[in-house]
Structure formats: C-alpha cells, structure tokens
Amino acid sequence: MRYSRLLIPTLKEAPSEAQVVSHVMLVRGGFIRKLAAGIYSLMPLGMRVVAKIERIIREELTRSGAEEVLLPMVHPAELWQESGRWQKYGPELLRLKDRKGADFAMSPTAEEAMCDLVRRDVKSYRQLPLNLFQIQDKFRDEMRPRAGLMRGREFIMKDAYSFHATVEDAHREYKNMYDAYVRIFKRCGLEFRAVEADTGAIGGSMSHEFQVLADSGEDAIVSCDNCDYAANVEKAEMKRTAGEAAAPKAAALEEVHTPGAGSIEEVGKMMKAKANAFIKTLIYIADGKPIIALVRGDRELNELKLKAALAVEALELASDALVREVTGANVGFAGPHGRSVPVYADMEVREMGWAVTGANKTDYHVKGFNLGRDVPEAKIVDLRTAAGGDPCARCGTGHYKAYRGIEVGHVFFLGTKYSEPMKVNFLDAEGKDKPMVMGCYGIGVTRIAAAAVEQNHDDDGIQWPMALAPFQVVITTAGREPELAAAAETLEAELTARGVEVLYDDRDERPGAKFKDADLIGIPLRVTVGKRGLAEGKLELKKRRDKEPTLVAQAALADELARLIQEALA
RNA sequence: CGGGGCGUAGCGCAGCUGGUAGCGCGCCUGGUUUGGGACCAGGAUGUCGCAGGUUCGAAUCCUGUCGCCCCGACCA
Numbered sequence: 001m002r003y004s005r006l007l008i009p010t011l012k013e014a015p016s017e018a019q020v021v022s023h024v025m026l027v028r029g030g031f032i033r034k035l036a037a038g039i040y041s042l043m044p045l046g047m048r049v050v051a052k053i054e055r056i057i058r059e060e061l062t063r064s065g066a067e068e069v070l071l072p073m074v075h076p077a078e079l080w081q082e083s084g085r086w087q088k089y090g091p092e093l094l095r096l097k098d099r100k101g102a103d104f105a106m107s108p109t110a111e112e113a114m115c116d117l118v119r120r121d122v123k124s125y126r127q128l129p130l131n132l133f134q135i136q137d138k139f140r141d142e143m144r145p146r147a148g149l150m151r152g153r154e155f156i157m158k159d160a161y162s163f164h165a166t167v168e169d170a171h172r173e174y175k176n177m178y179d180a181y182v183r184i185f186k187r188c189g190l191e192f193r194a195v196e197a198d199t200g201a202i203g204g205s206m207s208h209e210f211q212v213l214a215d216s217g218e219d220a221i222v223s224c225d226n227c228d229y230a231a232n233v234e235k236a237e238m239k240r241t242a243g244e245a246a247a248p249k250a251a252a253l254e255e256v257h258t259p260g261a262g263s264i265e266e267v268g269k270m271m272k273a274k275a276n277a278f279i280k281t282l283i284y285i286a287d288g289k290p291i292i293a294l295v296r297g298d299r300e301l302n303e304l305k306l307k308a309a310l311a312v313e314a315l316e317l318a319s320d321a322l323v324r325e326v327t328g329a330n331v332g333f334a335g336p337h338g339r340s341v342p343v344y345a346d347m348e349v350r351e352m353g354w355a356v357t358g359a360n361k362t363d364y365h366v367k368g369f370n371l372g373r374d375v376p377e378a379k380i381v382d383l384r385t386a387a388g389g390d391p392c393a394r395c396g397t398g399h400y401k402a403y404r405g406i407e408v409g410h411v412f413f414l415g416t417k418y419s420e421p422m423k424v425n426f427l428d429a430e431g432k433d434k435p436m437v438m439g440c441y442g443i444g445v446t447r448i449a450a451a452a453v454e455q456n457h458d459d460d461g462i463q464w465p466m467a468l469a470p471f472q473v474v475i476t477t478a479g480r481e482p483e484l485a486a487a488a489e490t491l492e493a494e495l496t497a498r499g500v501e502v503l504y505d506d507r508d509e510r511p512g513a514k515f516k517d518a519d520l521i522g523i524p525l526r527v528t529v530g531k532r533g534l535a536e537g538k539l540e541l542k543k544r545r546d547k548e549p550t551l552v553a554q555a556a557l558a559d560e561l562a563r564l565i566q567e568a569l570a
Numbered sequence: 571c572g573g574g575g576c577g578u579a580g581c582g583c584a585g586c587u588g589g590u591a592g593c594g595c596g597c598c599u600g601g602u603u604u605g606g607g608a609c610c611a612g613g614a615u616g617u618c619g620c621a622g623g624u625u626c627g628a629a630u631c632c633u634g635u636c637g638c639c640c641c642g643a644c645c646a
Contacts, residue, residue: 144644207646209646316644510605511606
C-alpha cells in the first residue's frame with residue numbers, strides 16, 4: 001500500500017482531552033477520531049487493527065466449535081421486559097421509541113435476543129449443545145466514558161452464548177471457552193492473567209475475567225506467588241482470623257482541630273499519624289436505610305463483602321447530603337460514635353487500641369478512639385478488600401501480589417438465569433421439558449486495541465505486537481533519487497508476493513518526518529532505502545523495538561522479513 | 571449524579587481591567603532543501619459553543635443552557 005493514498009492523519013500534538021497513553025497515541029497516530037463522548041470512528045489504520053483482532057477471535061472460536069451469527073443492535077423492549085432487565089439495567093440501557101411510540105433498546109449485551117433466537121428453533125436435546133457468537137457494536141450509556149477506546153459508550157464486542165442440556169456439559173464448554181480465550185489473548189501478543197471474578201449485572205454463579213496487565217488498568221487484581229489462584233480484588237478470598245479486641249489506650253476521646261482536612265492523607269500529615277492508625281468511616285445507603293461501615297485507614301472496603309454481611313439487594317455510597325444528615329458535619333469528618341445508625345466494623349478495627357477518626361463535627365477529628373469502648377454495639381465482620389502481601393486463601397502458604405489490569409474478556413457460567421424467565425426449554429431424552437443451561441462469553445474487541453497500546457509503546461509511539469499491527473513492514477526512502485524509489489518498489493512487490501502487509505511511504509517528505517510517523521503508528525519492521533547502503537546492494541532493517549538498524553543484502557531482505565514475521569506470529 | 575476544569579482556525583494555545591481577533595503547528599502557492607518532525611516568501615481558514623441580558627459597543631461583564639475532559643460514585 002502506498003502511504004500517499006491512505007488517510008493517516010497523524011498529529012504532532014494530541015488533543016488536550018486525551019490523557020491516557022493509549023488514547024493519546026491512537027488519536028495522534030490517526031487510528032481513531034471522536035464523534036461524541038465515548039463514541040469513536042475507526043480510521044483506516046484503526047480499522048486494520050480491529051480487523052486483525054476480529055480475525056484471531058473468529059479463527060479460535062470457530063476452532064472451538066462456536067458458530068458466528070449477527071443479531072440486531074436494536075432490540076424490542078418486550079424482550080428486556082421478559083427477562084426483567086428493562087427495569088433492572090438502569091440508565092445505562094439506551095432506550096428509544098420508534099415512530100409508533102413503541103419502546104426499543106440499543107443492545108448493550110444480547111442474552112435476551114440470543115435466548116429468543118434459540119428458543120424459537122431449538123426444541124430437542126439432540127440439537128444441543130450450541131455455541132453462537134457475534135462480533136458487533138454494543139452501546140452502553142456509561143455514566144463516565146473515558147480514555148478513548150478503553151471505556152467507550154459504543155464499542156465492538158464479541159459476545160458468545162452457549163446452550164446445554166446439562167450443567168456438566170455447560171461446565172465443559174466453559175472450560176473450552178476459557179482455553180480459547182487463552183489462545184486468543186496469547187495470539188494478540190498480550191501479557192494477561194485469567195482471574196476469578198464477580199458476576200455483576202450479567203449474573204450467574206461462576207466467572208473469570210481476562211485481565212491485560214497495565215498500570216493504567218481500572219481493575220485491581222491479586223495473584224498468589226505460590227499457587228495459581230488469581231482474582232479480581234472484588235472477589236478475592238482472604239484467609240482471616242478475628243484477633244483479640246484491644247483495650248483502650250487512651251482514657252477518653254479527644255477532639256483535634258483539623259481545619260479543612262477531610263482526607264486521611266491530609267489529617268495524617270497534620271497529626272503526624274500513619275494511615276493505619278485511622279478508621280475510615282463510610283456511610284452507605286443499604287436498601288434505602290443508612291448504615292456505617294468501618295475499615296482501617298490504610299485498607300479498602302469491599303462492597304461485595306459489605307453487601308453480603310448486610311444481606312441487602314442495593315448498596316450505594318451515601319450522598320453528601322445524607323452524610324451531613326447522619327454526621328451533622330461536612331463530608332470528611334464522619335465518625336461511628338454516637339450515631340443512631342447500625343455500625344459494621346471490619347474485624348481489624350476491633351484490634352485497634354487507639355485510633356483517629358472523624359468527630360462528626362466539621363473541621364474536627366478525634367483521637368484515642370477504641371471500638372469496644374466507643375461503639376460497643378458495632379457488628380464485627382470481614383469487610384476488607386484483599387491487597388498485595390495478604391496470605392493466599394487458597395494454598396495457605398503463598399502471598400498475594402497486586403496488579404492493575406484492563407478487563408478484555410469475561411466468561412460466565414449462567415445456569416438457567418435467563419433460560420428460565422425467557423422459557424428457553426428443550427425436551428430431554430425422556431420427553432421432559434427443561435430449561436437449557438447457559439454460559440456466556442465476552443471479549444472487548446476495541447478495548448483490546450487500547451490495552452495492546454498500553455502494554456506496547458515508548459515515548460515515540462506505539463509498538464504493535466506483530467499480530468495486531470496495521471502493517472507488518474514499512475518502507476521509507478531517504479532521498480529523492482529515482483533508484484531509491486525503484487529499489488523500494490521492487491521490495492514492496494517482493495513482499496506483497498510473499499503475503500507480507502507492507503506500507504510504502506512514498507510521500508515527498510524528509511526522512512525524519514517519515515521515521516517519526518513510522519514510529520508513531522508502530523509498524524514492527526522498518527526498511528530504509530538509502531544512497532550509501534544501496535551503492536553496496538544493501539538496505540537497512542530496523543525493528544521498532546530495537547535502537548539500531550542492521551544492513552541486509554537487498555536480495556535477501558524479502559525472505560528475511562517474511563521469516564521475522566513468521567517467527568513473531570508463531 | 572457530586573467535586574474540579576475547559577469551550578477562540580483542523581490541532582495546541584494567547585487575548586478576557588469592554589473598542590468586532592492573534593501566535594505556533596498543520597493546510598494551499600512558489601522557491602531552496604532532503605538520514606530523525608527543514609527554511610524563505612506569499613496565501614486561505616473563525617457565526618470566539620449556543621441563547622438571552624447589560625452597554626453607543628461584548629470573545630471579554632451578567633444569567634441561562636449545551637458540549638467536552640479529569641477525580642469520585644457506577645459498571646459485561
């Protein structure tokens with residue numbers, strides 16, 4: 001392909017709205033352009049990357065026995081009402097009306113539509129199992145889209161749904177998909193971890209996330225340094241034993257003036273106290289009623305654990321107004337003592353003889369706090385989120401290491417969560433009507449592109465893994481002599497004949513500008529045709545990740561490039 | 571939805587104690603250049619996000635509104 005004929009509008013400066021590295025580089029490199037918040041167009045280069053990801057997914061899923069379909073993006077409301085998600089999904093489900101006033105939804109996921117498809121045509125155990133997937137745009141009206149392709153509102157997702165006669169068979173398929181996902185992400189050249197995960201709004205009883213490791217990731221994960229246990233911190237089990245309740249180390253609570261300092265960090269600095277001497281007082285609204293939850297200042301509260309401890313459906317951090325109502329103070333100065341609200345304390349809080357917490361009075365904290373003395377009625381529960389350094393709950397000997405991750409895939413065992421309400425039934429061998437057992441499996445296609453950039457870049461630009469690169473080789477000429485162009489065109493033809501994806505930068509630019517663009521858009525292999533080398537029959541080969549080029553004989557270069565590409569894709 | 575910030579040329583920004591808009595990059599033309607984002611000369615490009623208001627006069631002041639970004643809450 002000729003560079004001059006492609007739309008590759010690279011930018012020297014990124015739009016100020018782009019902050020995250022993958023966002024900045026994908027915009028600067030001319031891969032994507034924004035149409036609205038969280039809604040992006042794929043430019044030619046971006047489309048090439050996405051097409052490569054999709055191809056890998058198709059190949060591996062087809063190999064695993066799944067079949068591709070394409071469901072509509074616009075779903076009638078009735079389907080969503082049938083599953084109950086028309087109510088439950090909330091404002092993230094984009095709803096629309098047609099000219100007759102009938103309700104529709106833009107598909108954020110397709111359990112309902114797929115269930116409908118299957119229940120119409122699949123009636124017998126003889127037709128099972130079945131695994132159908134699609135690669136399609138999804139729309140989720142996220143509260144806060146961010147970071148370009150990382151969290152868009154419209155994005156491309158591969159979603160697969162499997163249907164089974166028995167739980168055992170669904171488990172077998174779950175494993176089958178898990179293995180396919182491992183192959184897919186390996187082929188994409190990503191460094192990732194499969195971790196145990198919460199099932200969230202999709203539901204079901206078993207679930208793994210595939211997390212691309214990157215410091216900019218939104219998810220926190222832990223994995224054991226001894227066994228193979230790894231989990232999202234939301235889900236991570238902890239080996240905890242309740243310690244002794246500590247006796248108070250101070251005679252009484254003492255108020256401390258902490259003007260304007262609401263965060264543990266600020267108050268800690270002011271009082272010269274470490275975060276682990278603090279008690280974090282969090283006010284939640286649980287099924288409509290306020291409650292107070294406590295964890296040590298240096299810990300994170302795990303909302304799933306709190307939800308389980310409270311046995312409630314809905315749990316939400318209280319609004320600032322409610323915090324003021326409960327505490328009588330501004331946000332940042334809440335304490336658990338003297339409130340008429342149930343208090344749930346993490347077991348670690350009980351072991352603190354002397355602690356700092358909010359005074360329930362704006363600009364004041366208290367020191368000398370002791371849970372047993374000051375809030376004797378508090379219920380002691382496990383509320384802490386697992387973190388690096390904690391002992392592993394699974395093997396008992398190892399310890400957790402903490403990572404950040406970008407969730408690029410998620411597999412769920414659904415059971416009959418959708419098939420029962422949607423009446424996706426079949427007749428078994430005895431002629432009995434039963435709901436099918438289901439699994440569902442998602443991959444964020446466009447998110448993979450962003451995750452790959454997060455993991456593969458330097459200051460000059462992207463360093464695409466070979467499998468995802470929009471082109472495998474870029475040829476640049478350093479000079480305007482006709483023999484340079486002739487040599488470049490010969491090489492382009494040789495490479496094309498070998499099936500290599502080659503971009504020939506034929507623009508009338510100075511070499512420096514071409515090198516900068518080649519680095520920015522991240523082509524893995526670069527050939528430079530220069531006067532000096534060409535005089536000796538040699539061309540310059542530089543790998544995007546290497547600092548220095550090597551000289552290769554002109555006649556041998558096409559084979560050498562083809563070999564390098566094969567090696568990188570193996 | 572809470573907190574913070576920003577909307578001026580395609581991109582990055584200045585102008586904001588009121589007097590109808592400017593810089594750099596990019597773009598177009600001509601010339602000189604050609605191994606890490608060249609130089610010179612000339613040129614095009616704006617309903618200053620939108621709507622009201624104050625004023626002789628508004629990018630600038632006031633009110634409202636829309637959009638966008640960041641942090642939080644939320645989230646396959």
